[in-house]
C-alpha cells in the first residue's frame with residue numbers, strides 16, 4: 100500500500116463526518132493559534148523595545164536626577180546637587196575618555212499657535228544641537244539649529260511632521276512663525292516621520308534650543324536629563340564609570356549612597372524588558388500547550404469512536420488482505436490529518452489575529468513558529484492517534500466482520 | 504483429482520495438489536456453559552476447478568467452516584492446507600497475504616465499503632496487494648466488466664441494487680485471480696431475479712474452471728453444483744457429486760478422504 104493510497108483512505112475518513120472532524124480540530128486549532136499569537140506578541144514587544152532602543156542607539160546612557168534635590172533627608176546639601184546645564188558643560192570639559200557627546204534635555208508642554216490655529220499640550224523639548232546627532236533624527240525639510248543658535252538663545256524650533264501638517268496644512272512650515280505660550284519662534288526645520296513607540300509622539304513635538312526653553316518656559320538652570328553618547332557600544336560600561344566619577348566630583352558627592360542621580364544604560368534596560376517579556380511568553384505558551392493537550396485527548400476520544408463505528412469496514416479490509424500496518428497507518432494518518440488541518444486553520448486564525456494590536460503591542464509572527472506549530476500538530480495527531488489506530492489494527496478479522 | 508470428469512486447470516502432471524485440504528478440523532467457541540462445539544472433526548478436500556455447494560440446517564457450522572477456509576479465523580484444532588500451503592504455520596501478516604492473494608470471499612451482506620465507488624471497492628484488494636495504480640485500474644475495470652457492471656464503476660454502493668452490489672462483490676473477490684472463490688449465502692439477501700443473476704454468474708465462473716465453495720440454503724442451487732456437501736451439527740453427513748446427465752453415481756463420496764492422508768504427511772509441495 101503506497102503513501103498516496105493511505106492518504107486517500109484517511110482523507111475519506113476525515114471528510115466522512117465533517118462536523119465531527121471540525122469539532123475535533125477545534126482544540127488543536129485554538130492551541131496552535133494561541134501559541135503563534137503569544138509568541139508573536141512576545142516577539143512584537145521585544146521588537147518595539149529594540150526599535151525604541153535603536154533609535155537612541157545602544158551606546159547611549161541617560162542620566163536623570165533621582166531626587167528633587169532638596170528632600171528633607173538631604174537638608175545639608177544645596178541645590179547644586181541637581182543636574183543643570185553647568186553640570187553638562189562641566190562634564191564636557193572633563194573630556195571623559197569614553198564619552199563622545201553630552202546632551203542636556205528639558206521638556207515641558209505648551210500651547211502652540213500658528214495663524215488662527217492653536218494646539219494645547221504640545222510637548223516642547225529644549226536641548227542642544229547635538230540632540231539630532233545622538234537621537235539620529237533626520238529632517239525632511241529645512242535645517243536644524245546649530246550651536247550658535249543655542250548660545251544666543253535664538254527663537255528657532257524644529258517641529259514634528261504631524262504637528263507641521265496640523266498647523267500648516269497648506270504649504271511648507273519652514274520659515275513660518277509659531278507662537279509658543281505667546282512667544283514667537285521661527286520654524287527652521289521639520290523632522291521626518293518617526294516610529295512612535297513611546298508614550299510621547301515625536302511627530303507632534305517641538306525641539307528648541309535648551310537655553311531658549313529654559314529662559315521662556317522652564318526656568319534657568321536645572322535640566323531633566325542628560326543623554327550621553329559613549330564612543331561605541333562596547334564603551335558603555337566604561338563611560339558609565341567615568342560619568343559617575345565626574346558627576347560626583349561636580350556635585351560634591353563623596354559617598355555612593357548620597358548620589359542624587361541615576362544612570363540608565365539603555366542596553367541593560369532592553370535586556371530586563373526582554374527577559375520580562377520572555378517569562379510572560381513562556382507562561383502563556385504553557386497555557387496554550389495545555390489546550391493542545393486537551394485537543395489531543397479529544398482526538399483520541401473521537402478516533403476511538405471512529406474505530407468502533409467502522410469496525411465492520413476494518414473487518415472487510417482485513418478480509419481483503421489488509422495487514423496490521425496498513426490499518427494502523429490508515430487511522431494514524433487520519434488522526435494526523437485531523438490535527439494538521441486543525442493546525443493549518445490555527446495558523447490562519449493566528450495570521451488574522453496578529454494583524455491587530457494586542458494590549459498595546461503590534462504582534463510580529465516569529466517565522467519559525469509556523470512550521471513548528473504545524474509539526475507539533477502532526478505529532479499530536481500521531482501521538483494521540485496511536486492507541487485508537489492500534490486498537491483498529493489488532494482487531495481479528497472475523498470478529499470485526501461480525502459486528503453490525 | 505478423484506473426479507476425472509473435471510477439466511483440470513493448468514494440469515501438466517495429471518495430478519495437482521488440492522486447493523483445500525481440511526483434516527480433523529474442530530472449532531469450539533466460548534468456555535464453560537457458553538461452550539459451543541461448532542465443528543467436530545471436519546475432513547474435506549476440494550480439488551482445483553471443483554465447484555462445491557455446502558448445505559445444512561442453520562447452526563450446523565457452515566459459516567464457521569467457511570471462515571476457516573477463508574483464513575478469517577483459525578481452528579481450535581486440526582490441519583488446513585490451502586493450495587499446498589500449511590495455514591496453521593502462518594503468522595498474522597502471512598495470513599493477510601494469503602487472504603489477499605489466494606482467496607476471494609463473497610459475503611451474504613455484500614460488505615462493500617460505503618462512500619467508495621464500485622471501482623474503488625474492486626480495486627481495494629489490489630491496493631493491499633501492492634499493485635501499481637494503472638494496472639489496478641485496468642484489472643478492476645476488467646473484473647467489473649466480467650460481472651457485467653463495467654459502466655457502473657463510478658457508482659457508490661448505495662446507488663446500486665442488491666444484485667448489482669453482490670456482483671461488484673464478486674468482481675472484488677475475483678480481481679486478484681485467487682485460487683479459491685468462497686461465497687457464504689451470496690444470494691441470501693437478494694430477491695428472486697437478482698438471485699438468478701448472481702447464480703448464473705457463479706455457474707459461469709464454474710464453467711471457466713474456477714474453484715468455488717458456496718454455502719446455500721436453496722436445494723436447487725445445491726443440485727446444480729458439481730458436488731454437494733451437507734453439514735449437520737458440526738460434521739459432514741453427506742458428500743456427493745452432482746447427479747449429472749451422464750452416469751457418475753459410482754463415485755463414492757468416502758473415496759476422497761483416504762487419499763488425503765499421504766498428501767498431508769508426505770512431500771507436500
Ligand SMILES: Nc1ncnc2c1ncn2[C@@H]1O[C@H](COP(=O)(O)OP(=O)(O)OP(=O)(O)O)[C@@H](O)[C@H]1O
Pocket residue numbers: 532533539540541559560561562563564565566567568
Ligand atoms: N463467535 C461465535 N461465538 C460463539 N458461538 C458461535 C460463534 N460463531 C458461531 N457460533 C455457533 O457455532 C454454531 C455454528 O454457527 P455457524 O454460523 O457456522 O452456523 P451456520 O451453519 O452458518 O448457520 P446459518 O445457516 O444460520 O448461517 C452455532 O451454534 C453458532 O451459535
Ligand SMILES: [Mg+2]
Pocket residue numbers: 565566567687
Ligand atoms: Mg452462516
